[in-house]
Amino acid sequence: MMRPLTPGWTVLVVSKLIRTVRWAKQWWYAICLVVFGGLSSHAGLCETTEPGLKDFYSSGWGIDSANRRYQGPGRTSISADNIDRLELKWVYQLEQMTPRSYPLVSEDTIFFGDSGRGLVALDRETGCTRWTSPVEGVEISTAISPARMPDGRDVLIFGVRQSGVFALDATNGAHIWHYSFTEDHPIPMYSGSPLVDGNNVFVPISSTEMGLTMLPWYGCCTTSGAMGALDLSTGAKKWYTPTISDPPKKTGRHWLFVERYGPSGAPVWGAPTLDSKRGVVYFGTGQNYSHPTSATSDSIFAVDTSDGMVRWVMQATANDAYSMGCGIPGHPLCPDPVGPDHDFGAPPILSTLRDGRELLFAGQKSGDVHALDPETGAHVWRKRIGRGGLLGGVHFGMAVHPEHDLVFVPISDRETGQEKRQPAPGLHALEMASGETRWSRIIQSRGCEGCSGGISSGIIASRDLVFFGDLDGRLWALDVNTGETRWQHDSWQQYDVVNGDQAQKPDEEGRGYAEGGAFDAHGPMLADDLLIVASGYGNFGQRGGNALLVFQIKSDDTP
Template sequence: MLTFSCAGPLAAQVVPDAATLYQRHCASCHDGGNERAPSHEALRTMSAERVLAAMETGSMITMANNRSAAERRLIAEFLSGKTFSNDLVTKPSPQAMCPATGADFDPASGPQWTGWGANTSNNRFQDTAAAGIAAADVPRLQLKWAFGFPGDLQSHAQAAIAGGRVFVGSWGGKVYSLSAASGCIHWFFEAAAAVRSAVSIGRIGAGSTARYAAFFGDGTATAYAVDATTGTLLWKTKVDDFPVARVTGSPRFHNGRLYVPLASGEEAAGALPIYECCRFRGSIVALDAATGKQIWKTYTIEEPKPTKKNKVGIQLWGPSGAPVWSSPTIDEKNNALLVTTGNNYSDPPSSMSDAFVAMDLDTGKILWARQMTAADAYTAACRLPDKTNCADSNGPDFDFSSPPILVTLPDGRRALVAGQKSGIVHAIDPDRRGETLWQVRVAQGGTMGGIQWGSAADGSNVYVAVSDIGRIMLTYSNNTDADPKRGGGIVALRLESGERIWYAPPPGCGNRRRCSPAQSAAVSAIPGVVFSGSVDGHMRAYSTTDGKILWDFDTIRSYQTVNSVPGQGGSLDGPGAAIGGGMVFFNSGYPTAGGMPGNVLLAFSVDGK
């Protein structure tokens, strides 16, 4: 077994030289006498292809999945001392492009699922007419086409549907506009870094200058608007200058403005004892959707100040953190933007971490906040042997990565519902400053959830998938693998009371490698059916009546893709299914925290037609 270590977070796609990459990410193990990491001399006896295979499909996946395709190839050539026989090609071939028609893109020409939650309420629910699929059709879903992301090890940006097209970002930084019917490429756009956010579609301008734009954000905290018809850049705006700031949650388009949530990678970076932890501040930025100019920016935390020095003499700062990982929800009745926040990174803990927060849509003024877990300051150091930069409060890392869902209850009251990594589902009253309506525990909770990327709600119930990934520390790395026997399941709760209607346990991993039964991915629903993906590689459809599995597709396989890129399925985590126009689209491939790599977007229809 070939094992070596090249870990570390990917920021922007500026590729250092090979020697720098090796020293920064690999030398500590390969030159440090680690018995599980072959020496540089031993690796020079291998081909570049074999070293790359270890990083992409072998024992090295956990450590290498945060390196870009170009970086992995540079490292492989440096370690082996040999070059690849074939160049890496990521530009789509002419054969993958759609025939030119000259027709403008019109989102009104078909059903839509844009942004993260399908609508401004973030309920991840599509009615039968827009879905084009009834509950009785679901057992007949078959693969219609697969699209491959070249050079990528993960497929972690949710698809958006509008006007007969599918819009999707990628780890490699490309954003694609595809034909929903065939998967051919209308256009592609190169962002500066990985695009994890779902694409939102909105109309900007007026009169002869009016057009539809596609909005998204990337791993360098840059927001973009491109022409939805052609992919031409309209504007891009750097919404935060902090070095590891990023846009993970999907920007929300509403009434001519774009609301962009800001998160960061400082929870991981802050684990190093020599790092001045921590100074990132979560925020929402409101931009003019036509120009990209900032209208307001509201932070979820006050300006960090020097606090004390750690045991190796490095200055520490606080408070910090409270990132916004998910897409905002719009409350038109109260003219409010509703978000959930993450944990603090350093002491002192603040009052708006792990919280629901309401902001005025026009000004960004904070209207109210309701914290669900206090004193939650956490960095990755808190789970590592060297806890130098773990805050004294040593919080449980119970942030929200699920967006709030705004629903109307049968009695006319409204509720804001979200699951937390604590394993608790909360329902609060948005008309009474976040007053608690009910709280129900459905999972054990943990640093990977609990409840991770989001739930779905129809008029009666909220459907909550359980993550509860068990993290197994690796003795030769700061990374973790997943426990194949822990996590998973899905539960239905009554919206008005939190009463449990049913629970469906996870089927289990069996003997599959790099497997977890955890159901961390966002949930999606249509009348009678709820879709939930699993780290075990399966997408399953459950009856909303009793939780019975109606359809089960195992994505772990190779695919002949419509763009002729070698395709491989993997774990399902992060994004959920997007449903519309008689089709279901979802990603496969998510090696983080012990999952299986993959690089495909899969499209399903009834009988594959």
Template sequence: MGTTLWSRFPFWLLAPGFWLPLCLCVPALAQSPEELFQTRCAQCHNSGNAVGAPLPDTLRQMSWQAILTALETGKMTGIGDTLSPAQREAISKFLGTAASQPTLPSSKCSAVPQRGKDGADWNGWADAANTRFQPARSAGLTRVTTPKLKLKWAFGFSGVTSAFGTPTIFDGRVFVGAADGTVYSLDARTGCVYWTYAAVAGVRISPVLGNGSVYFGDLRGNVYALDAATGKQIWRTRADEHPLAVITGSPKLDSGRLYVPVSGRDESIAATNPAYECCTFRGSVVALDAATGTRVWKAYTVLDVPKATGQNKVGAKTWGPSGVAVWSSPTLDLQAKVIYAGTGVNYSNPPTETSDAIVAFDMDSGRLLWSRQFTNSDSYNFACVGQDKTNCPKDPFIDADLGNSGILRSLGGGKRILVASDKSGMVYGLDPDREGAILWKQKIASGGLNGGFMWGGASDDQGIAYLGISDFTAGKPEVGGGLVALQLATGKKLWTTPAPKPTCLGIAGCSAAQPAPVTVIPGVAFLGSWDGHIRAYETKTGTIIWDFDTVQDFQSVNGLKAHGGSINSMAPTVAGGMLYITSGYSGTAMPGNVLLAFSVDGK
């Protein structure tokens, strides 16, 4: 099925940092590359488009070599084969720029790495319970010192328009992935380069380290283990055999097993082509032996194997059930030996009972223990907001994914709670020991296609959860955003800080929305924004005590031209007295290609 389905993937090119529609790749006699783009593609690549297609200015920041590679050997090979070599090169050169900038030799680290302070790490997406809380000793920052943060160094990612990897800080090093598939090991204090590794596709997750290895997944569904000291590959395997599977959530590592969430974003995109046989991908969590990469178990979020259900109006076969992707890093309940995962929508009909849900699997066997669904009959794919809605399974659609797997916390007295949120703007307090029974629920945000809560919040040791609000509204850059604090035990709203008026008004892709994940240390919560700002909030009142605008040019330590943009799915990382954040998110947001490191007074 893999080869056949791969050849049927004709509609979107996912080259590093952007999507490019089929219209670029259809040969047309007597049409120049510019005319071909204008007549077949410009209708998608405009401000306010609902499919996330990047704006023309963003496309022009890509290297033409990256576009050509995608047409010749990447995901667009099937379409590229219908073009002559001259046509492929002409289209690539019309859209792209010159070759990517080389990294300066002087950016290589000249000395052996120095060990970081004991405990001053941020390993992977978050702790096992997904609290995204960094204790004072490891953070090295306080309510008093945070307002003194200044830029210490900037690192530019070559040839990309998104910097969506979240950095891991471990033993004095930064481990971070880039949209072109490069994984970097940098010095945490200076940003110099120890080693790089070229993965097959973009790496948007936060690597996790253990037993001398660094683990991560890419946007082709591959999982890797490298030697953390040298970057040498130890093993590589596929998390899922479906050709359109991707990994957007960070793996979790515990007791010699790597737990990998699997998403099918690319099939949702492929469904915009009415000739595509939609849909056959099923979300899952995969447990791998960390030493060898051998699969221990695989737990699907759609229990039934997709079957042919008929055909659409253009005669393409339809399949279902499908979808229910796991977008984010799973939550590990080490006490009960249970793994929780937030799920997305169904891509086709029939709908399932596990979409838009928190699902619980046994950590040892992968057996499904329970599922708590919040929005039923939610079927959606990108065809629902495309020009041709043939493969849209439900119109009007809902699209109330869970882009996070929940925060697990103790309430004392033997009671615990799992706090999850979704794109409808709802926040739920669940009892993990009673099959996810709802303890409380709150409608906090307006919700919508890019609304509500997307990538998850954080919780400190004071019984409070902090969540960033998206509520992105196309064409209305001042709408959306905000940070809310809720009491864990009851869901009571303690305070809300609205998003400041964006300073990027007038720039394409600007918005006040704040879909990014939250990070919290004692007394301070950190949250990025679609408008490119990274802000620090005092946790008692929500007062903004520090604000830095990343939408600017930076002199990078590796000599590359670097610029900041929107902060969307990437999270701030705090460790050893420093704050790290990547900036730049193409699509309908503001592109960028930089990793920023801040310290007190820049020292």
């Protein structure tokens, strides 16, 4: 008799394979650290390897723990008055063509996850390498967050997509601890950035099952997303809260021997948002992977920071079941009926209006922007922009301008044939209090095959400018009051690089170079007089690239 392919059996096999690979990699990385002392061996090493750690320009993905993505005048000197003097300073060639990290900047160093090499500490002025620390796993997929342990050590916290959360010594890149929630989740994925608050590290968790649904013989699906909390000092688990509390049950089978289960999914893709006053973190979830659907998919959660208990859940789209198998006609693991895939992939934003009210803003792939009461999750207003869909709506994140009471909403709206509404790819400024549109700036495509003018990546605002990159590789600065273009850079080009001796791609003369591509994932960073952004994202048919671009305001007295 043929044994059914149950999800427990297939997950066990997959998880054991993953753990075997991780075990082998751990030995390799340990050898690298012993042999190389945590330092890169390529040309371009700095004379001074220890970075300055007194002044960091962000606390994590959202610049601040409320995820506002706003840099005030004291944190960036780039403005509408000097933006015409913003020039490319240097370019670092990254190892992969789909970079997913987000930089952390100190007074003299840029920390960045160079997947394939490890975490790198680069000198702000020259781009030389202070140190490189190899880490287990392929992709450093999150922002880099600074923290100080109770013993006074400065550490860097980040996630690796396949391997878990890491804490490194910020002075030299030495490993302190590493944790993966495999005791609670057989095949976790770490896409959202951890949030550090005191001695707590809050970790968003999604699932590798989303990709496994492309395999028609896979017994789908039994896992869910989650939010976990770790002890900063030790990396020990404090609590773990799954987004689906009901255990999965067998719902049927196909091909006689492949069993199907549900509910599943509701992954957490984005960074959590801290509300210190209420003692909660907020986060969004994605769709279910299989039927039956849960009441917690496509939702915003509020959970207690002390124990992970759920305070409230606001579900925006019910009965949304979708898997990657749906991209293959007739795939047996595409849920029936299939949902619209209207995730909350972007982190929520907690902001205070000028009238003193606090609102929680959340952007969804449907194109909806939600303004919620942070106390209860009740809607204050809801507004839909554009078409939304599989590759539409809000992807990686919005920004706010607290002085103008504006929410900046980036819309992707790539064509997938799913939605029939009018698209609105570009940036839209909404009034915080009402959701009324202050201005909209549609970003037109270049017009080439496969091109799209939408904005998928995160954005960032300053006192008078808002910065973003589009899917066609153009970097923009718009006026916050009008949406007019104040500056632009086209990254679809080859760049000379500061780490050319080790560069993978030599030009005709043998020199290393980097290539620009689509702007996606976490987006640009503003710090002091610098604008920093990674160009390239090779997924979903977009143009890959491996250029870490560093721009600086040219001083008035520079010849």
